[in-house]
Amino acid sequence: MTTSAPIGPSRTATLTPPGWPPVALARVKLETKLFFRQRDQLVFSFLYPLAMLLIFGSVFGGEEASPGVSFSQYFVAGIAATGIMLTSFQSLGISIAVERDQGDLARLRTTPMPTVAYFIGKAGMVLVSTALQLALLLILARVAFDVPFPVDAAHWVTFAWIALLGSVSGSILGFLVSSLPRSGKSASSVIAPIALVLQFFSGVFFVYASLPGWMQQVAALFPLKWLTQGMRSVFLPADAAAAEVTGGWEHGRTALVLIAWTVIGLVLASRTFRWRRAQ
């Protein structure tokens, strides 16, 4: 600390801090930069689904999940959904818990940063990295396993709204679940198992229709099952809908469940979110 630079206040009047849009934009850029700098997040959230597609596609790719549907196709749908959940729910939940534990959130609270900018920054980062991840997934699926891109504009639209609604609800549930671990160290071991169990229950690795009834019922309470089913409606041929438990894609119900979780998550998260670690 030298004595050569002026550091005292120099303004003559108190200025209003900047509005939230430019701060939110700066937060999105910062969060995205940080996401791609954190190697463990890159591996477990961003690259993990791609690796799973490679492994499962290579082992089971030749078999049929249902008549006219290859396992590869089935996996691509499930893994697209999983990728969305991991980047939003799991990765966000863990990173916020760690930031809280390390005092990064408390530091932000000492600045005039608008609260909404923090949340938009996180959600924006999720959207950017999810878009990138899904793009890589689509390319990998097509190149390695001959799974076609969504066949027409309608399928692309379905793909977009499912991905968007999944990311937003997942992000909000990530904010919510971040308050669950008591420390940053325990964040992974508290949050990751939730995501893992949901993957097995929701028809990501197994054909959902062939799971035991109780598993299906548990899974139907949570977003991942609906996200996965929605993705199947994008990647599987239209007549594969007959193989679903209800014999249809249930887009309306999917939207309803995801929106319901978004609203419930928003209400609960706004009540439970803390800037400081528990005393």
Place this chain on the structure above:
Amino acid sequence: MTESALTAARPTTSPAAVAIRIRGLVKTYDGVRVVDGLDLDVMTGECFALLGPNGAGKTTAIEILEGFRVRDSGEASVLGSDPAHGSRAWRARIGVVAQSTGDSLDLSVREILDHFAVYHANPRPTGELIAAVGLESKAKTRINGLSGGQRRRLDVALGVQGQPDLLFLDEPTTGLDPQARRQFWTLVEQLKAAGTTIVLTTHYLDEAAHLADRVGVINGGRIVEIAPPEELGGRLRGTATVSWLTDGHREEITTTTPTAVLRDVLTRHSDGELSELSIYRPTLEDIYLSLIDNTATHTAATHAAATHGTTPTAEDPS
């Protein structure tokens, strides 16, 4: 940087205004009154130090004022607002260097300062801040590659980035080496000269004495005494202890009139040499230690001029 440039940086406005006013502040954790009826006024432009041992309630009190914790009862006004309901505009006027803040972000010194600048209406230019805290050679270093002292400097840079009117420094030099402490003091003096109101907590007596216009000694969640550092201890400051050995037994007399006491002692022992004769004035540390020790405070107040058996020697205040 010349003195005049620093002081000219800000016109003095409403010089006598109260920056912080608290009355009867109470905060309880698990049935323990961590802050127990705190009264305090901090004037605009003043550097005020809250001095006390660990667990005295310094950090809790300051975190209530920063708007981080909600008080159980009492009144608090910080820059004219209730800190429990501080707006963004209010937070913009306050700088905080907390005791432990986040260092987990994978960013360089320059990156984090450039980013945090976005939050402020009128941020100090990043280069200027880095120079002010002496981190020029570390500008491109990631935060997790900084030493403890360097991180503390970054904390300070982030705390003053928004050019706050009021700066809270919670044990800012804990963990700094002596040289870094001195450099930090210079920085605080510059801020003070530029008109920033500063509230500092510390358990270092010399730090409070060096930086603060007034020191509030806090213990058990209460203010024990508030005074300029050179007046701390009141009557205790005027006392001295005359001590000597008689038959291997130490005799001590604490008095405000050591010359008269000494004359009397010498008269009584006119026949020989007094072993280990000394006159001892309490140091600032002695005064502080007796202030935070309730029994000693009581003794000092009621028997300052009388004889008592022990000198207030240095005990660990923890």
